Every structure is written in C-alpha cells, then in structure tokens.
Amino acid sequence: MSGSTPLLAIKGLHVTHAAVSGPRTILSGIDLEIGEGETVGIVGESGSGKSMTAKAVIGLLPPRLVATGSIRFRGRELIGAGERTIADLRGPSISLLMQDPFTMLDPLMQCGAQIVEGLRLVSPRASSSELRAEAVHRLAEVGIRDPEVARRYPFQLSGGMRQRVALAAALAANPDLLIADEPSTALDVTTQAEILELLRSLQRSRGMALLLITHDLRVAFSVCDRVHVFYAGRVLEAAPAAALSAEPLHPYGLGLMLSEPMVDQRAETLTAIPGSVPPPDTVSTRCAFAPRCEWRRDICEAIRPALAEVEQGRLSACVRLPEIRQEMRARRQRESRPAAPRAEAAVARDALLRVEGARKEFGSRSGGAAAVVALNDVSIEIGVGESVGLVGESGSGKTTLGRCVVGLETLTSGRITIAGLDASNYDGADATTRRTLRKTAQIVFQDPYSSLNPRHTIGGVLSETLAVNAFDRSRIPARVAELLDLVGLPKSYASRYPRALSGGERQRVAIARALAVGPKLLVCDEPVSALDVSVQAQILNLLRQLRAELGLSYLFITHDLAVVRQIVDRVYVLYRANLVESGPVDQVLDAPQHDYTRRLIGSIPGHAREQISEGTR
Amino acid sequence: MTLAAPAAPVRLTRRLPILGVPVIVWLSIGFIVLTLLVALVGEWLFPISPVAQDLYRISTPPSADHWLGTDELGRDVLARLIAGSRTAIIGPFIVALIGFVVSSLVGIYAGYSGGAVDNIIMRVVDFIIALPGLLIAIVLVSVLGGGYWLAIGVLSLLNVQGDIRIVRGAALKERSLTYIEAARAVGVPKPRIMYGHILPNILALSASTFAIDFAGALVALAGLAFLGLGAEVGTPEWGSMLAEGQALLFSNPAAALAPAAAIILLAVSVNLIGDWAYDRYTGR
C-alpha cells in the first residue's frame, strides 16, 4: 500500500438494522483500504455482510439500516456527510455494478438510452446525437460491437449481454472506483470467464480501482490483488491474493478453500465445515468462527479477536494462529491428496436408465415462430449403482432431460426406459406403471428455499409423500423418523417449518423426501448450486454416503465441473441441446476431446495452473 | 449519522404491535366484534323499539329520551341503527363468503389447470366483467321488484368474477413454484395439490379479498337502498335510513349522519384488516 491517501478507506464500519424487535448487527468493525488502480476482493458466504459493505460505501443502504464509523473517499468522510455530498460522488467517482443482470436494467428503456443517462452527467452540454454516438463507443468498449444493440430493450438480450450493457452504464461517468457485487454469479461459466476478463482489462485500461465482491475464492484469486475474507459481518483475514491462495492464515479461510471442490482431482472426502453461518449478534463477544472451528479453545470464546498483522502485509483475526499454523498446513496437505484412482467400473449389463434419441421441443402454436429445441437426439445410459453426471450451461437441455426422466415433462420423441419400464410418457401410462416409475426414480431440486411448501411441516411433507404412495399408514411416523435420521437431521425437526431451517438443512429434507419411497435412481438437479460453499461439501458428502449405503444411482445435473468430478463416475456433456462428449469423468476432464468441453474447462476461474502454487491447491 | 436513502426511516415502534398485530388492527377487530354483538343481541337489549312511532316528536334532534333524535316518522334513530346492524352484517358477509368459496374452488382450478379449462373460465369471467355491474344490479333489482335478498344475490354474482381473477392469478404464480413441482414429482394427486398445497398459501390473499368484498358489498347495498332498491320500505336498514335522513339534514342531521358514520366505520375496519392481511401475504 502506498503511503499517499488511499482512494477509499473504511475504518470501523458498523451497520445495524433498526428493527422493531430490536437492533440487529449486519456489519461490525470493518476495516478496508483500496488504493488508486488497485483491485481488492471481498470474499464471503451468505450472511457475511459483503453486499451491505458495497451499499454502505455508495450510500444506498435499505431503509432502517444505519451505518456508523468512517468511510473516506479521497480523504472526504462520507458517513454523516448528507445525501447531497454522496450523490455527487456517485457516477463520476464511485459506481456500482450489481449482481443480477436480469433485473439491473430498466425493462422499459432502450439499452443505449440507459448509457446516455450516465454520459449526460459528465457532459451536460453535449448534443443528443453526440451522446448516442458515444454510447455506441462504450458498448464496443465492453465487447458489444453491433451498434444496433443500443436500440434494443434489455429483454431482447442474453444475460451476458445485459451484464455488459450494465457495465457500460456503470462506467458511463468514468468512475475512479467500481464496486462489482457478484458480477458473474448469475451467468454461465463461459460467460463468467468473459465478464471477469472484461473487468480486468477495463480496470487496466482505465486505471480504475475495482472492489470485487464474490463468494467464490477462485474468482477472487484470479482477478484481485488483495483479498479480504468476510464472515458473519466481520473481516477474518486479509492478504495479497497469491499469498492467501498459497497459505490461508485463518481456519475459516482454510475451511473455505478445502470445501471448494477441486476441478483437477477427486478428493478422498470433501472437507465440510459443520454447522452454518451464524447471525452476527450471536457471536458478538467471541471469535465469529469459533462455534464451527476445530481448533477452538476457551480463549476463542472469551474475547473477540482483533484483526492483527501476522506477517508483512497479512492480517488475521485468529488468536491461536501461531500455535495452529503448522497443523493447518498439515491438514491442507492431507486433504489435498487425491483419492486413489478408481478401478474402472464395469458397465452394468442391465441399464437402470436408458434414454434413446430424446428430443424435446417447446413450440409456440400461434405466431409460427420456430419451436425452441431443448433436446436434440440425446442418448444416455445409467447402470445400477452408477453415478453419472450431466454437464452443461443454461440452455443445454440438461434440466429438461432430468425433468423428463421423472415425468415432469414429456419428450416430443424418443424413448426413456427405467428398470425395464417405458417411462417416455408418464401422463399416458396407466396408474400402476406410473406408481412404479415414481417409486423407482425421484428428483431433488436446486433451490432449497422454494422446494418445500412453507405451510407444511417437515414431518407433514414426508408423511404426505409416503401416504400418496400407498405406504402403510401405521408405519408412517416411524419411517419419517428413519428418513430424517438417514439424512442426518434430528427427529425433532419433523414438527418444524421450513423457515426455521437453513439452506443445507432444507436440502437434506428434500433428499429425504426423494428417498422416502425407496427409489433406485435419484435425479439431482443442481442440488448444491444454491448453497454456500461450506455447506455444499456437507451435502455432497451426504450424497456420496447415501449412495454407498443404499446402492443408489445418480443422474447428477450440474454446470459445475469441480462438483461433477467429485461425485460421478461417468459424465455426459451437453451443449445447446446436443450431446457433445461423454466418458469416464477423469478422462473427459483431463483430456477433453470436444471444443466446447475444452472451453468449459478453460473458463473455470483460476484453473490455469499458474495461479495455483505447485504441490498444493 | 446515517447513509440511508432519502426515504427517512421512521421508527414504527409507535405501532406497538401486540402479538405481532398492530394496535389499529385490534381496534378494527374490536369494532367488528362490537357490531356483531349489537347485531345479535342489541335489539333485544335496547329498550326502545325501532318501529315505534313517537308522533309528538317528529324529526327532533338528539335528546335525553332519544339519544340520536327521531326520524320523519318519529322513530328512534338509535334503535333503528341497532336494528339495522343485522342487515349491515349479514348481507355483505354472504356476498363475501360466496365470493371466497366460489373463487377458491374455481379460481385455483382454472389457475392450476391452465390451458383450455383456464381459457374457458376466464372468457366467462371476462364476460361478466364487461357488464356494467352497478347498472345491471340496479336494473335487475328494480325489474324483479327489489328486495334485500335479491340485491344480495345480484351483488354476489357480480362480485364473484373479480375474486376469481385474483385467485386465479395467485394460483398461476404458485403453480410455477418448485414445491408444487416437487409434489407432482412425488405423485401427489391434483386435487390435493390444488387445495392442500396451493390454497393454504393464498389464504392471506383470500382473507384480504374477503374483507374488500365485504366492505364493497356494504357500500353497494347501502347505495341500492339509497336508490330505494334495498329492503322493503320501513325495515331499518342503514342505507335507506341514509336516504330518508337526507331530507332531515336540516332538522336532525343525526338521522343521516349516524347511519353514515356506522357504514363508514364498519367499512374502514374491514378494509383495514383486509389491507393488513394483504401486506402479510406480500410479505412487506
């Protein structure tokens, strides 16, 4: 850090929510500095307060949230400065790029016009035509070379293009500091990589400072100079990116790194951090991570550790660091050891699931527009006890295929056979066949927050599932208890409502529901994408364990290659409704044959080996 | 010390919720309960009869003997007000109830089934909406000879279409939610999904619509009575009392103001509860 005044200096930032039931802490004691032209990253899971930090800096906290402490921009104090002062800074000095490209732009205004709005701020006397021409320039700057895009409405563009337009709009007034809040999270992996690369090059060409907020460590390492790790409203660690990725100096940072599934090798067991992120108020007088930390001692519960410099340019809030540093290193070595190479699994003779020539069209009857082809002649096979992955980005058709397998959609043509029964058309089949099919193949959905009816108790959900499948009524309560046990939840959860459960717990319930009728095939549609990284590993471990215990087969649908490596034996790669590659997972990921597969692997942030020091991850 | 947006955050602790329900909602509930009690036992308890005519004291302002004065036939206004509370509650309640039941059954069915079924139902609903409701009510009621129950019937019919639209819209939104899909995947039969899964989640919306229907029907019935189309002449009914009271405005304003105030207070209470229920539904 240079000796001159930093561009942005946050010191002791506290943000509280003045709720009717009592004040709630969102952020406590955040310190952060960004110099001119620097790229700083904030990494955290949900509940860490990272987004609120961004909103606090730019003065757009939701109502009833109050910020105290100090935020200085070029030496000027922003807290308490009044709306006028901060409003003047927005645009030409500080700008914000938000997370969801689908809601960030005004749906009723043309893209070019939204950029012109910002341009007008700094060139109030320019003519309309000049501004429009400049807008086209700015679009080119973010990689959109077609000037026609300026006259389109956001709903006519893809997610990636919308994000680019939003970026151009955010940069219209030429800010010195851009805060990017999860700029790539809502996008496909390949688009993600492009946007991140774009951010990097723009930052360089404009000499702009960038504050990047993300939940993905890999993203932070690939883009930022320095990284701050947030947890439960405070900073637990801060270090230059390379140093942090080489060796984290806080148990949480270590846990985070170990929980992220590796894409280049399969781990023996995935390290999961037990429990979930606590509300900041419950840990206000101790180390925020202590409840989940395996190295905790009394001192960790007694005081709140300060963020202290433990090495040149590195800060950590772990009081026990000097003692446990060696152990942490050793743990990392151990966990990074690849699993023993799998014996080539003999392909089971009787396929549990066979899909032949699947084709699915979503047609519009009126208007005569070309029907959308979601699946085009896709054939896959899953043997008894096999775990197979279906990989692709949005629009690849993977979710559609999964849904067709369990009868939520019907193929336009092609055949699906499950355990010898024809499953191509659930609605057309007779009731007995349908029931048998349902007892053989079930599905776990992606979003744990909407896949459980908020008005039913957990026990109610499971009982209903059993009851509608003609399970012996008298034995239902026992079976419900059994199921909860199976997925690692206490029996008392049966009387709770979903809103009392965390994301990971809800997903466990969803798995329990799917397993209630004893299926042999489980279709998992992105079961961990909506979860925090530290919880992802828990669920993946559970799935692995269940497979071993119950001899299940999986059709594992995901866009995340790292996850797929950890949990499946074989993988199919889908691209735009077509099957482009298949084979044993190690083979496909290490030596991809198809262009698209290669591009997919190459887009993973930080995959390039130079980012990762040798010998470790 | 704040960086909040221009919308100044005001501590809403003034609302002092009791059991999570704002005070003012309790007040509304209280008023409605009061009206209910009055409707049930009021006439029985109150000493003066609503039809007794005190011919020596026509159109007199409030006095010790007649707390709200008398109307143009010498009848005690307060007694009539109490007697009228019955019709004020029953009629709108029936209209709202019919609206709730029919819209829940039909609306959820239409919204969940989609496709042709939904189309047909919505065409029928659209058709009813196209009819100028109040006018048709006026015409029908007059043509068929007026009367309280007829008015209720006509209003129910015209009210139902709005409710169906609302419920259908909500069911449509619920249908695309993941937990409904999960229920389908697991094999839950259609009726159970509709009424066991979707219905509980839109109850708050239905409650708010019920309240709005009630208040609307109350006002509409009063309006019909005002035009002479409500209950038979002579029966104590707040709307007709208002109509009659209009003539007395300059001698005993209470004859008009009392029923007006009663109607407004009841409608406000019900609307308030409805708004509160709606806010709960949208989670604001």
Added chain:
Amino acid sequence: MHTQSIVLHLLRRLLMLIPLAIAVSLVVFLLASLIPGGPVAALLAGKATDTATIEAMKARLHLNEPLHMQYFYWISGVVRGDFGTSIFTGQPVTAAIGERIWITLVLNLAGVLLCLLAGGSLGIAAAVNRGSLFDRAIVAFSLFLSSAPPFVLAIAGLYFLAYKLGWFPLFGLGRGGPLTTAWHLVLPAIIVSISPLGFITKMVRAAMIDQLDQDYVTFARARGIPFRQVLFAHAFRNAMVPVLTAAGLLFVGLLTGTVFVETVFGIPGMGRLLVTAVQFNDFPVMQGVVLFVAAWIVLTNLVIDLLYTLVDPRVQFGRASR
C-alpha cells in the same frame, strides 16, 4: 416500434370482442323477459285496457313471435340507432340519452382526471416518503375514502360546502351559458373525483413502492442519476403498467360513477335518467342505457389495451416480463 404487430394485436382483440358484444346484448335483451307480466304490463302500468289494444301493442312489439325473432328485431333496431321509445316520456331513447350524455361525460371526465392527478401525486409522494408520518396520513386518508359510500360524500359535500359555506351552487345546472353550467359542475366533479381517490392513491402508492424496491432503481441511483430523474423517468414509467389497470377501471366506470352524484345534486345526466327510468319502470330506457354503457366498457377496454402496448414494449413482442 413495429406498427404492424400493434395493428395485428389490436385486430385480434377486436375479433375477440365480437362474441363478447353479442353475449352482452343478449343479456340486456333477456332482461326484458324477466319482468313479471312482460313488457306489456310495464307499458300499461296498471291501466285497465281492452283486449284489442293489448293485442295491438303486443303485435307492435312483436311479442307474439318467437324469442329469437324478437331479439333480431331488437338488435336490428339497435344497430340502426333505434333503441326504442321511453314509456314514461314518449321520447325516443336515443334522443333521451343524447341529451344527457354530454353532461355526464364532461362531469365524469373532469372527476376522473382530477382523481388521477390528485391520486397520482399523493401516491407518488407517499411512496417516496414511505414510513413517514405523511405517508401514514395518506394511507389513512385513502382508507377512509375507500370506505365511505359515494353518496355519503355527495351529501356531505352538498351539506358542508354548498349549504353551510355557500361556496358552490346547490342544485342543477343553473340557467345561463356554458360558463354557468361549468361552474355548477365544479363541486359535483370534485365529489366524483373523491370517491375513487382512495383506491387510486393506494394503487399508485403500492405500484411506486414496488418499483422503488427494484434493482434497476438502486442501479440507476448508484450510477449517479439524480433521484428525481430516477423517480419519473424510470420508476414511474414502470409503475404505469399496474396503475393503468386501475385507472382503466375508472374510465370504464365513467358512465356509471355519477349515478349518486347526479341524484344528490339534481344534475340531468345519464345517471339520473337511469334512476328515473327505474323508478317508473321505464324499460326501454333502462335497456338502452345499459346497452350503451356496455358498449362503452368494451370500447374503453380496447383503448386501455392499446395504451398497454404503447407503454410496455414487451407486450408487442408477446412476452411477459423478463
């Protein structure tokens, strides 16, 4: 904007309206058959007459022919502009309506515009100051207005503003030129505007709050766009879509909303016409008014549809939001 797609869209809507129009006319026509004793009894209004006259009347009204033929006569009359003759006054219904419709329209238009202006401003102001005392006052105010029956407000207005304070003329349209008429319509217009004011304010406020919570508003402000500009150029435009629905309902009710006001203030408009027709069982007039209003509703819906396509470009391309 693709004019062609807009035109096609409208034509499609028009086509769908035809069965609707026919159905509505059928209902209106059938109302007649509901009168106990038939239209003849209504016409005679209790006067005893000999059979010959009755038969003559029946023949003239085609009452001896099958129902669908009656409908045909009636509908062909309607299409030609002949809605029948008033039993009470003997005037052709179309003339009766024609005399009165302008007053009602002017009154309503003024009232609705006032309401939209006031409701719009109050709603926006409340949304922007969400949670403040001002906001809560507005919410309480609109709650009260939605709960007060329109005729109560009319009477209250008449009593306090016209009688007690004498600010406005009491009854009727006054004698004199258009200016006097206009002055006489001011108070009624205000009363007309107050009834739906509560509803409109609530809708505008809710729609604006909804929009102000959206991401694109935060993003616009974060980019430095001044709040006022964000409010009107962004939030308000997006709020228009749901508000248009609400405002549409008002316009649809344009011809009916004044029944009470006209009665209380003694203004000779459509509402009064209907009320007198009802009181005297003047069936042709009732039928005519209802039919007219139904046609109006259908037309207004079409116009609102057109406005939707103009406001929201997504509608043209046949897509829902997103």
